[in-house]
Amino acid sequence: MSDLKSEKQSIDLRRKEYENFFKENYARLYYYALHFIPDSEVCKDIVGDSFYYLWERIDAFRAETALSYMYTHIHHLCIDHIRRAKMKEANADAYLAMLQKWDTRDWEESEERIGLIMQLIEKMPASTRLVMEQCYIYKKKYRQVAQMTGLSESGVRKHVMKGLNAIRSYFSVKYKKGGV
Amino acid sequence: MINEPTNINHENEDCIEERLHYECEQALLRIHFEKPSAEEEWVKFREGLAVKSRKRISWSVGGWILGGVAAAVAIWIVVLLPWHRAVEKEEEVLVLFTAIESGYPVIMEEQPDKSFVASSVIVADNKEEKVIEGVVYSDKKVDYTRHSGKSPRKSVVSIPCGQVYKLILNDSTEVWLNAGSSLTFPTRFSGKQRLVKLEGEAYFKVARNENMPFVIETEKLTARVLGTEFNMKVYKDSETHVTLVKGAVKVGMPEVNKEVVLMPGEDITYVDRDFCVKKVDTDYYTQWRFGYFYFDDMYLVDILSDLGRWYNVTVEMEQDSLLLNQRLHFVVERSESCEQLIANLNAFEYLSVVPEDGKWIVRRKK
Helix, strand or coil, X not given: CHHHHHHHHHHHHHHHHHHHHHHHHHHHXXXXXXXXXXXXXXXXXXXXXXXXXXXXXXXXXXXXHHHHHHHHHHHHHHHXXXXXXXXXXXXXXXXXXXXXXXXXXXXXXXXXXXXXXXXXXXXXXXXXXXXXXXXXXXXXXXXXXXXXXXXXXXXXXXXXXXXXXXXHHHHHHHHHHHXX | CCHHHHHHHHHHHHHHHHHHHHHHHHXXXXXXXXXXXXXXXXXXHHHHHHHXXXXXXXXXXXXXXXXXXXXXXXXXXXXXXXXXXXXXXXXXXXXXXXXXXXXXXXXXXXXXXXXXXXXXXXXXXXXXXXXXXXXXXXXCEEECCCCCCCCCCEEXXXXXXXXXXXXXXXXXXXXXECCCEEEEEECCCCCCCEEEEEXXXXXXXXXXXXXXXXXXXXCCCEEEECCCEEEEEECCCCCEEEEEEECCXXXXXXXXXXXXXXXXXXXXXXXXXXXXXXXXXXXXXXXXXXXXXXXXXXXXXXXXXXXXXHHCCEEEEXXXXXXXXXXXXXXXXXXXXXXXXXXXXXXXXXXXXXXXXXXXXXXXXX
């Protein structure tokens, strides 16, 4: 009888760990999937399927390694989806290699920077934001964005550069201030 | 040695540039796409688990189910006799559960001429949602909250063995129906109380409305609540349970003319005009929604009939006084394969479970 109690406890514990992992990482994994496929429904399905895959292997679940594992899994599911849907395979290289090397601190720092960049972007002129969204989210070529917006191709490029430079200079000033 | 620092610097610059693009894209994505609620996604995920596991199981026991279905008539024959009454019989084998044809959830709606017909929407194995008069139908749930039909109708939802289905009633009350259960309810509530009828097992998360109590009628018990969460298990011919998770519920037992108010964490067992209230770990009674069976100190025969109902497989047991009186603790995760489940049952020193002709034959281990 006590065996069952302890079995229930150990199942409960594993499930709780899994649940925490799910809640802490759902959003960032979802945004990673959006990098490949800018469609929130498709990405939610992919992230859900990936979590299900992990759930089936819950006996081997370890919170420390699970995140990197999930990035890899989602990466593959997204590529599969893109191929099946015959979408253009833009940026398939992605950032997986970089992300896999990160530790907890890298993740935290990155999240912090993303938050700051969001604030910077929100202050940018609407046209710059639009151009950057089209280039980064929808992976459009400068030429396509130019057609869409009526800007010239070099005008599009300038908007992107202006946006990126604003971010770069914000951080380089910050680094200098921080004395790095 | 001399070159190295420059190399690292170059790599570093590339890294920083790559990271910048990644973070810039992430920032844009997060502005553009609303942040998902991890809590909501978690609830959806867990509800989905029960359905997904079920699909896997049906693969692993497909042959058995087919055998069982062929053997059994497509009628609801649950020959589930309480063990103490069954002893009177002389037959050697006790049928704890008979597999029935596995199908889809069926929604029957009352017509103006008072006849019932299956809703025009067959809730088939189809991921697509359909909306009729504001009611959203799918293979996992039905949502009546935005029901726009002019006159409220009576509706009956029946769930086949081996499935779980969720209903959201017009007052936003959520109901999870377990395998082999049915719920009768109006498509819109009106009058002094919200009255529904249950057969089988359901978990209720009742939306609070103090002016309009929610009343559940079953064959032997009634439950009356204002707004609360509880589980009700009233399969024909087996022990009935009401288990309260949150709030308060008043349980009426018309046969004996008694009423009991349960406190959170309490469970009432009603069997043979007798009842007993005790403190329980409510997880044991409510986790089936998420794909877990916890059996805590339950009769082996009740456990086996629940498993039969869930896996939709006929279960026959040798009439043996030890087996009939055996109570045990047992945990099943629905994602487990049937083979694993049988192996776990066989781990009990007195129990032998053998799949034979699409049935599970249960004997005392010699």
